[in-house]
Amino acid sequence: MAEKEEVVLTPSGFEELSSEYDRLRTVERREIAERIRDAISYGELTENSEYEDAKNQQAFLEGRIEDLRHILQIARVLEDAEVPEDVVGLGSLVTVRESTGDDWEFRIVSPIEADPNRDRISDESPLGESLMGKRVGDKVNVIAPDGRQTYEIISIRK
Numbered sequence: 001m002a003e004k005e006e007v008v009l010t011p012s013g014f015e016e017l018s019s020e021y022d023r024l025r026t027v028e029r030r031e032i033a034e035r036i037r038d039a040i041s042y043g044e045l046t047e048n049s050e051y052e053d054a055k056n057q058q059a060f061l062e063g064r065i066e067d068l069r070h071i072l073q074i075a076r077v078l079e080d081a082e083v084p085e086d087v088v089g090l091g092s093l094v095t096v097r098e099s100t101g102d103d104w105e106f107r108i109v110s111p112i113e114a115d116p117n118r119d120r121i122s123d124e125s126p127l128g129e130s131l132m133g134k135r136v137g138d139k140v141n142v143i144a145p146d147g148r149q150t151y152e153i154i155s156i157r158k
Helices: 011-040 049-074 126-131
Strands: 007-009 075-077 093-098 103-109 120-122 139-144 147-157
Touching (some): 011 075, 120 126, 126 139
Antiparallel strands (some): 093 147
């Protein structure tokens, strides 16, 4: 028998995905339906770019809604007690010192909620994977698309 599929999310990640799911189902679905109705009123559909665009957006929206529904069904919210404080793990807030001397603080999250622009690094990314299980003071070398980087772990918090 196959193991049940599960996605582990931080509480804030679960909340963000839930909010997006609700917004897409209510607000954006209605807006696209209105665009389609308006486009239909323009007449012939075969040469109606507004209608084609709205239908394409609708297909993309419905796909995202289905993806989010599935993720939320199999999601398990990470409990605070599960986040380690002595080693880097899922949910850890990590501060590293880059080889440039700059400090960078980010949270280790699952790939689904990863967003490097918001300092949310996937545990499956080159950096996240190399930090997992490491302690304060440890140094890791990461081979990333922009070259080799060295990071020293300065702090680990929940």
